[in-house]
Amino acid sequence: MSRSDRGLHRPCYHLRAMAQLPVLPFLRKQVPHMLETLRELTVRESPSLEKEPTDRCGEFLADLWLRRGATVGIVKNEKRGNHVRVVWNPPGAPPKGQLFVLGHYDTVYPSGTLAKMPFKVEGGKAYGPGTFDMKGGIVQALFALDAIREEKLNPQKRIVFLWTSDEEIGSGTSRGLIEDEARRSEAVFVLEPSLGPRGALKTSRKGVGEAQLIVHGRASHAGLAPEKGINAIHELAAQIARIEKWNNLRRGVSINADVVSGGSRTNVIADRAEAALDLRAWSEADMRALEKRLYALKPARRGAKLEIRGGFDRPPLERKHSAALFARAKSIARTLGFSLGEAAAGGGSDGNFTAALGVPTLDGLGAVGDGAHAKHEHVLVDAMPQRAALLAHLLVAY
Ligand SMILES: [Zn+2]
Known part of the structure; x- marks a missing residue:
């Protein structure tokens, strides 16, 4: 039985209990804070090719997790921005294994883009460079952890969050880190943007x-x-x-x-x-x-x-490495009141590296929105608490 199969057979009773948990109401109340955090992250521009501004954004990001009592390590990087590695150990008994939440905080936009493409919230959408790809996903992960702590959900596993600085330019300085962390983990949750207006997850990538x-x-x-x-x-x-x-x-x-x-x-x-x-x-x-x-x-x-x-x-992210995790995410979404689809993406992400090691990997768990790398880049505000709740439950139920 593969690791992912083993995971799939456990969650029924968790899911039943989950419907009563107030994670989603809690997260819905956090929307103004989520937007403020997204604004703070977006106005700190973090172009993959510019180390100094990216490091400043990384410092800010590290501080967000430090304030939540997580252990934060800055992985120094000579040419590109530093990577931020966050470890959160559940309180109480020693963790039974590790889960890995993966994302990048660099963007494709050079410094100064903000002047032409300012952060703004309009008609239920939060606009700005990197909001969708993928600072919105990072914010969701942060608040998923808040929900876990607030509702005392007691995950069984240690959770490692890795925010890298060079995904948009091929992950040259982060690939080794990503692979090392994946090897220590039972599952990888990638916070790249979801696909389409209904926010399908990415279960395979070329x-x-x-x-x-x-x-x-x-x-x-x-x-x-x-x-x-x-x-x-x-x-x-x-x-x-x-x-x-x-x-x-x-x-x-x-x-x-x-x-x-x-x-x-x-x-x-x-x-x-x-x-x-x-x-x-x-x-x-x-x-x-x-x-x-x-x-x-x-x-x-x-x-x-x-x-x-x-x-x-x-390497490709082949569906066999994501199918079981997706089935689980789909049932969680149902208990949270929405239906979740899946899609195949022609582009790669860092999830390709982790899946290629045979570690179950689910990608596209980040924001719902549109316009990655484009002028109209935005996230759907309403979906933020929903997706944060989905991640919180995935982390707790594993
Ligand atoms: Zn991305």
Whole structure:
């Protein structure tokens, strides 16, 4: 029996008891505080590429958890913002294992974005850079812990919250931390935004990668000695036409040349050209097959040389690692009075890393809203207490 199966068989009596617990009424009363906390987090801009402002936001974030009596460690990071690791041990008996709540506090917006895109609450929506992806989720987690403490729900497990600073740029400095924590945990709850207006959870995500296809040709005068040249751009075009045929959208396998460059001027036959490729697939097997094909490419022109770099760097989050947790979340949602759907996402998250280790992972548990990375980014205020309650119950019932 897998760890996730074992979890699924326990909760019935918990769920019955849950309906009587006042978690949701408590959280609904917290909405003004939740919004104020979201405002405080949003006005502290935290662009992945700017260490200083991001560290200031991280300090503020650390302090929020310290004030709740959690143990907080700042994981120093030389180039990017520091990561914030929070440990909360249930009072009383020593914890029976560990649960992992995972999210990132960096955003894709450079400093100064706030001036054009200020934090505001309007028509039941809270707008601002990073509100949906994913500061709203962090706020929900914070208040889920408040609800757990206020209602003395006594979780059985230690809860580790990790707020990282570089998810939007590939998690280069946090991946090791995330994987170490996941290995110590029985389940991972990822607070990335949910999907669509009804806030579906993400039970599968594609594996994602990036590769470079570089062509080395030979330069020559296009007028005086065209026969001596090997046109790297023509060769690249031929290779792109070849790989385009590998796309299998029904199966979810995609390979796209999204940036190309090459050549120097019109009378010189190009000696170099390159393409940056975006790679995606639903399964580990499809991922490896695509990489294999890519690395086996042969030049179409005599004398041209191909150089291939990179490949998949985020494994897929396969549904088998999230199905049991999702079933549990769905029943909890029902007792809380709403129905919960699931969705598959073509983009990756840090949940891909934890699921790939075989640790049950449920993603999309963060805010309900829209406009991630866009001007109209916002969260639905009404859904905040509801989603915080869902997380609180998931943590307590495990
Ligand atoms: Zn995100």
